[in-house]
Amino acid sequence: MLTYTIAELAREFDITARAIRFYEDHGLLSPSREGAGGRNRVYTARDRTRLKLTLRGKRLGLTLSEIKSIVDMYESPKDTVAQMNRFLAVLAHQRETLEQQRADIDMALAEVKAHEDECHRMLAQSAETA
Incomplete structure (x- = not known):
């Protein structure tokens, strides 16, 4: 069985x-x-896969508890439909969060x-009167 060290x-x-x-x-x-x-x-191929999925979940902006919930679902293939529906719900929530963050960023940028623009206008006005 293939194993890995923490350093690897x-x-x-x-x-x-x-x-x-x-x-x-x-966990x-x-x-x-x-x-x-x-x-x-000593980490197994299972641990390596779970780490890979954890890092992917972090890149998506999921919390560790959300990631654990999703990764743990795949440990027992009892009901794939329920698993996929749960994953879709998590993704929908994350999409809403990211879209709100984008709207907030757009507003802050505006x-x-x-x-x-106001600073440039004031500088131009100051240069004209000098």
Whole structure:
């Protein structure tokens, strides 16, 4: 069976070992332990896949609890329809959040532009009177 060390996964996914331990603390990964006192973590292909899915979920802006819920669904293929419906609900919520953030950013950019325009107008007016 193919296994990975924490350093190998950190290097492969360009993240820190601390991040991997953080995901482990949140139940997303569950490596076995080897060596004196169980000091060495040993990750399986399953852990590697879960890490990959976790990082993909983070890029989508999902919370760790949302990611764990989705990843855990695929551990037991009981009802694929329910799994897909849950995933669609999470994605719809994330889409709404991102669209609201985009609207907020557009509004903030418009305000910045208005202030810039006002500053340019005042500078031009000051140059004319000097």
